[in-house]
Amino acid sequence: MISDKLSHITKTMKSSMIRELVASTRGIEGLISFAGGFPSPKTFPAETLSKLYAQVLAEEGSTVLQYGASEGDPLLKEELQKWEGLQIDPARILITAGSTNAIYYMTRALVDPGDVIICEAPSFLGSLVAFEASGADLIGIPLDMEGIDLVQLQQKVDELQSAGKRVKFIYTIPDFHNPAGLTMSYQRRKDLIEYAIAMDIPILEDNPYSRLRYSGEALPTLFKIANEEYLNDEVVTEIVSFSKILGPGMRLAFAKGSKTLIERMCSWQQKINIAPDNISQRVAARFLAGGFMDPHIQMCCDFYRPYLNKMLDAMAKYLPSYIQYTKPEGGIFTWLKLPEDMNADELFERAKAHKISFIPGSKFYPTGQERYNNLRLNFSFSTLEQIEEGMQSLGKLMDEFYT
Amino acid sequence: MISDKLSHITKTMKSSMIRELVASTRGIEGLISFAGGFPSPKTFPAETLSKLYAQVLAEEGSTVLQYGASEGDPLLKEELQKWEGLQIDPARILITAGSTNAIYYMTRALVDPGDVIICEAPSFLGSLVAFEASGADLIGIPLDMEGIDLVQLQQKVDELQSAGKRVKFIYTIPDFHNPAGLTMSYQRRKDLIEYAIAMDIPILEDNPYSRLRYSGEALPTLFKIANEEYLNDEVVTEIVSFSKILGPGMRLAFAKGSKTLIERMCSWQQKINIAPDNISQRVAARFLAGGFMDPHIQMCCDFYRPYLNKMLDAMAKYLPSYIQYTKPEGGIFTWLKLPEDMNADELFERAKAHKISFIPGSKFYPTGQERYNNLRLNFSFSTLEQIEEGMQSLGKLMDEFYT
Numbered sequence: 117m118i119s120d121k122l123s124h125i126t127k128t129m130k131s132s133m134i135r136e137l138v139a140s141t142r143g144i145e146g147l148i149s150f151a152g153g154f155p156s157p158k159t160f161p162a163e164t165l166s167k168l169y170a171q172v173l174a175e176e177g178s179t180v181l182q183y184g185a186s187e188g189d190p191l192l193k194e195e196l197q198k199w200e201g202l203q204i205d206p207a208r209i210l211i212t213a214g215s216t217n218a219i220y221y222m223t224r225a226l227v228d229p230g231d232v233i234i235c236e237a238p239s240f241l242g243s244l245v246a247f248e249a250s251g252a253d254l255i256g257i258p259l260d261m262e263g264i265d266l267v268q269l270q271q272k273v274d275e276l277q278s279a280g281k282r283v284k285f286i287y288t289i290p291d292f293h294n295p296a297g298l299t300m301s302y303q304r305r306k307d308l309i310e311y312a313i314a315m316d317i318p319i320l321e322d323n324p325y326s327r328l329r330y331s332g333e334a335l336p337t338l339f340k341i342a343n344e345e346y347l348n349d350e351v352v353t354e355i356v357s358f359s360k361i362l363g364p365g366m367r368l369a370f371a372k373g374s375k376t377l378i379e380r381m382c383s384w385q386q387k388i389n390i391a392p393d394n395i396s397q398r399v400a401a402r403f404l405a406g407g408f409m410d411p412h413i414q415m416c417c418d419f420y421r422p423y424l425n426k427m428l429d430a431m432a433k434y435l436p437s438y439i440q441y442t443k444p445e446g447g448i449f450t451w452l453k454l455p456e457d458m459n460a461d462e463l464f465e466r467a468k469a470h471k472i473s474f475i476p477g478s479k480f481y482p483t484g485q486e487r488y489n490n491l492r493l494n495f496s497f498s499t500l501e502q503i504e505e506g507m508q509s510l511g512k513l514m515d516e517f518y519t
Numbered sequence: 520m521i522s523d524k525l526s527h528i529t530k531t532m533k534s535s536m537i538r539e540l541v542a543s544t545r546g547i548e549g550l551i552s553f554a555g556g557f558p559s560p561k562t563f564p565a566e567t568l569s570k571l572y573a574q575v576l577a578e579e580g581s582t583v584l585q586y587g588a589s590e591g592d593p594l595l596k597e598e599l600q601k602w603e604g605l606q607i608d609p610a611r612i613l614i615t616a617g618s619t620n621a622i623y624y625m626t627r628a629l630v631d632p633g634d635v636i637i638c639e640a641p642s643f644l645g646s647l648v649a650f651e652a653s654g655a656d657l658i659g660i661p662l663d664m665e666g667i668d669l670v671q672l673q674q675k676v677d678e679l680q681s682a683g684k685r686v687k688f689i690y691t692i693p694d695f696h697n698p699a700g701l702t703m704s705y706q707r708r709k710d711l712i713e714y715a716i717a718m719d720i721p722i723l724e725d726n727p728y729s730r731l732r733y734s735g736e737a738l739p740t741l742f743k744i745a746n747e748e749y750l751n752d753e754v755v756t757e758i759v760s761f762s763k764i765l766g767p768g769m770r771l772a773f774a775k776g777s778k779t780l781i782e783r784m785c786s787w788q789q790k791i792n793i794a795p796d797n798i799s800q801r802v803a804a805r806f807l808a809g810g811f812m813d814p815h816i817q818m819c820c821d822f823y824r825p826y827l828n829k830m831l832d833a834m835a836k837y838l839p840s841y842i843q844y845t846k847p848e849g850g851i852f853t854w855l856k857l858p859e860d861m862n863a864d865e866l867f868e869r870a871k872a873h874k875i876s877f878i879p880g881s882k883f884y885p886t887g888q889e890r891y892n893n894l895r896l897n898f899s900f901s902t903l904e905q906i907e908e909g910m911q912s913l914g915k916l917m918d919e920f921y922t
Contacts, residue, residue, distance in 0.1 A: 117719070117753075118629075118721060118753055118777050118779050118780045119779050121629050121685075121687060121721065122628060122629060122783060123627065123628060123629055123630055123631045123634075124631050125627075125631075126627065126628050126629070126783050126786070126787075129786065129790075154585060154586060155585075157580075157581030157582075157584065157585055158581075160580055160581055160584040160585075162576050162577065162580020162581065162584060163576075163577065163580070165576050165580070165584070166572075166573045166574075166576035166577040166580065167573070169569075169572035169573060169576055169798070170569045170570070170572060170573035171569075173565050173566075173568050173569035173572055174565065174566070174569040177560075177563055177565020177566070177568070177569065178560030178561075178563055178565065179560075179768075180768045181560065181563040181565060181568075181765070181766025181767070181768040181769060182557060182558075182560055182563075182766065182767065182768050183557060183762075183767045183768065184768055213616055213770070213792050213796070214792060214793055216790070216791070216792070216793050217791060217792050217793075220790065220791045224526065224528070224529065225525060225526060225529050226521075226524050226525060226526055226529070227526055228526045228527050228528075231526075242790075242793070245790055246790045246791070249787075249790050282524075284524060316520070318521060318524065350520075350521055359586075362584070363584025363585065364584070364585060364586045364793070365582075365583045365584040365585050365586065365587055365796070365797030365798055366584060366796060366797070366798055367616070367792060367793070367794070367795070367796045374521050376521050376522050377521045380525060380529050383529070383532065384529075384652075387532075387619070387623065387645075387648055387649045387652050388619070388620060388623045388649070388791065389616050389617060389619070389620050389770060389792070390617055390619050390620075390645070390767070390770070391770070392770070393616070393768070393769060393770045393796050393799060394768030394769070395572070395768055395769055395799070396796060396798070396799075
C-alpha cells in the first residue's frame with residue numbers, strides 16, 4: 117500500500133485550511149465573499165499578452181521552446197533591472213515559477229529540520245505551510261502599527277539562541293501585508309536591517325504588493341535600503357511576484373539576493389523545475405521593454421482604488437466601535453482586530469449562514485500560536501455594491517454575535 | 520555570512536557534471552558534438568503554438584491568467600485521456616512543470632533520508648541528482664539487453680531489506696532509455712511488474728521518449744500493463760514529458776498514478792509551485808483537441824529517423840570491432856560499451872582535443888557506483904555530415920587510444 121510508504125514530512129504536513137474554508141462556502145447562492153486573495157480578472161492585460169505571446173513564438177520560437185538557463189532568461193533580467201532602476205550583478209537575480217517557488221528554494225537552501233524561521237504573526241499562510249514542510253520550527257512575532265515588533269523579536273531570538281537553536285532567517289511582508297494590510301515604516305525597516313546585520317540573520321522580504329499603491333508615498337524596499345544605505349548585499353533577499361500585476365496563471369517571480377545564496381537557490385531550481393518557462397519569461401521581458409508595465413500598473417491602481425475607498429468608508433460606517441482595523445494605502449486586504457473574547461472562527465460560521473464570508477485570522481498563524489480575535493477582509497473581488505451591503509450585514513452580525 | 524548558514528543537503532548535493540563537461544567544450548570552433556540531450560529546434564511547432572497562445576489569451580484571458588487548480592487544468596486532463604486512449608479517474612492525473620518536477624514531488628512524497636531508491640545503472644543524471652538531494656540512498660542495478668536485470672534486482676532488494684533498509688521505489692526508463700538507448704522487452708515489463716506487486720514496491724516509470732519511435736512496434740507502457748493486465752492501479756506511476764514533443768522551454772509534463780499518491784504529490788506542488796502555468800496548459804489542451812499532436816509527432820519521427828539511421832550506419836562502419844553498442848528504434852541516444860580496460864573519461868579528453876564531444880558513461884551512475892568503460896552518443900543535434908565525419912574520427916581515435 118502506497119499509504120504505508122509516505123515520507124514522514126508528507127504524513128505530517130498541513131494543507132492550506134483556507135482552501136477548505138473557501139470550499140465550504142462554494143455554491144452558497146448570493147454569497148458576498150471577502151475571503152479570497154485573487155486579483156480581479158478585469159486587471160489582466162490579456163490583449164497585450166495575446167499579441168506578445170504570438171510574437172515571441174513566431175519570432176523566437178526555436179529559442180524559447182528550447183531548454184533555457186536555470187537561473188532565468190538573461191534578457192528578462194536586463195529588463196527587470198531597468199524597470200527597478202537597479203544595477204546589480206545579474207548573478208544576484210533568479211527567475212522562478214512564482215514567489216512561493218522562490219521561497220521554497222530559499223528555505224531548502226538554508227533550513228535543516230529543527231532550524232528556526234521567524235515570521236510575522238499573522239503572516240501569509242502559503243509561506244507558512246511551505247516553511248513547515250521543510251521541518252522548520254516557525255516562531256511568530258506580533259506586529260504593531262509600524263511592522264514587526266522589534267523588542268519582542270530581539271527577546272525571542274536571544275531566547276532561541278540561548279537554547280542552542282539556529283535562527284535561519286526572518287520572513288517579512290513589509291508592503292501591504294497579507295493578511296494584516298500594514299506597511300512597515302521607514303524607521304522600522306532601517307531598525308530591522310540594522311538588527312539583522314548585527315545578529316547576522318538573513319531577511320526574506322516577500323514583495324507581491326508594493327506596486328499596488330493607491331495613495332501615499334512609496335517606501336524603499338528592505339533590499340534597496342540594505343544595498344544602498346548599508347552597502348550590504350547579503351542580508352536581504354527580496355522576492356517580487358508578477359501574480360498581482362500580470363496574473364497568477366502565468367507563474368513568474370524573481371528573487372534578488374547575495375550571489376552565494378542565489379546560486380544555491382538556482383541549484384534547487386535545477387533539481388526541481390530545471391528552469392522557469394522560457395516563453396512567459398520572454399513575454400514578460402517584452403512587456404517591460406515595450407513600456408507596457410508602468411501604465412498597466414497605473415491602470416491596476418486606478419481600478420482598485422475605489423474598492424479600497426469603499427471598504428474604508430464601509431468599515432468606518434458599519435463596524436462596531438470596539439472593532440479596530442488597518443487602513444491600508446494599497447494591496448488587496450484589510451485586517452480587523454476584535455475584542456479579546458470575540459472568536460472570529462465562530463463569527464465565520466454565523467456570517468456564512470448569512471451569506472457573508474471572510475477568513476478568520478487564526479488561519480494565518482504558525483501551528484499552536486493561533487490567535488482567534490481577528491479576521492481578514494479582501495476588497496478586490498466583490499463589487500462596490502457588495503462591499504456596501506456585505507459590510508452593513510457584517511457590522512450588524514458582529515453586534516448580534518458579541519452582545 | 521550566508522555560506523555558514525546553508526542547509527546540510529545544500530552543502531553536500533551534487534551538481535550536474537554534464538553541464539560542466541558541456542561547458543568545457545564551449546567555444547571550440549568546429550566541434551562536432553554528440554554530447555547534448557536537446558531536441559532539435561527544427562521539430563518545434565512554433566507556428567501552431569504562436570496561434571494557440573494568441574487565441575487562448577484573447578478568448579480565455581481572464582480564466583487562464585487567474586490562479587488555477589494545483590492538480591492541473593481539467594480540460595487538459597480530459598484531452599490527455601482522449602489522446603492516450605485511457606479512461607481513468609482524473610484525480611489520478613497531476614499536471615506538472617516538466618517531468619523532473621513530477622519526479623521531485625514523488626520523491627518528496629515517499630522518501631525520508633536514508634531510504635533507498637533503486638535505479639537502473641546507468642540512468643538519467645537529472646533524476647539521480649534530484650533523488651540524492653532528498654537524502655535517498657541510490658542503488659543502481661545493471662541493464663541487460665531486455666532492460667533492468669531482475670536477478671540482480673531481487674538479490675539486491677533482499678539484501679537491503681535484510682539490512683533493515685526501506686526500498687521506496689524502483690526508477691526505470693523503459694522506452695529509448697537515457698543514456699542506454701535500450702527499450703525494455705514486453706516480457707521484462709511484465710516480470711518487473713509482477714515482482715513489484717509481489718514485493719509491494721512502487722515503480723516510477725519515466726517516459727519522455729516513447730512517442731519518438733522511428734521503426735518497429737510500440738510496446739505498452741508499464742502503467743498500461745499494470746492497470747489493464749494486472750488490474751493494479753497503484754504499483755506504477757508514469758510520468759510523461761512534453762519536452763521532446765512540444766519543446767522543453769514550455770515546462771509541461773503529467774503524472775499518472777494511484778489517487779493516494781497523486782493527491783500527496785499535488786500537496787507538494789501546492790507548496791512549491793502553487794500550480795502549473797495555466798496558459799501553457801490550456802495551449803497544450805487546444806493542441807491536442809485541434810488534432811495537431813499526432814501529425815506533429817509523425818513529423819518529429821520522420822525528422823529524426825535519418826539521423827538515427829546515419830548513426831547506426833556510421834557506428835557499423837567506423838567503430839572498432841571491440842566496441843559494442845545499442846541499436847535503438849527511437850529516442851535520441853545510443854550507448855557504447857568499451858572493453859573493460861578502456862576509460863571513456865580519458866577518451867573524452869583525447870576526443871575533445873580532436874573536436875569531438877560525447878558524454879563519458881561514468882556520469883550516469885549513482886555516486887560511488889560509476890563504471891568507466893562506456894559512453895553516450897546523441898544523434899539529434901549534429902547534421903548528417905557531422906555524424907559521418909565525427910564517427911569516422913571517433914573510431915580512429917578509439918583505435919589509437921586503445922592500442
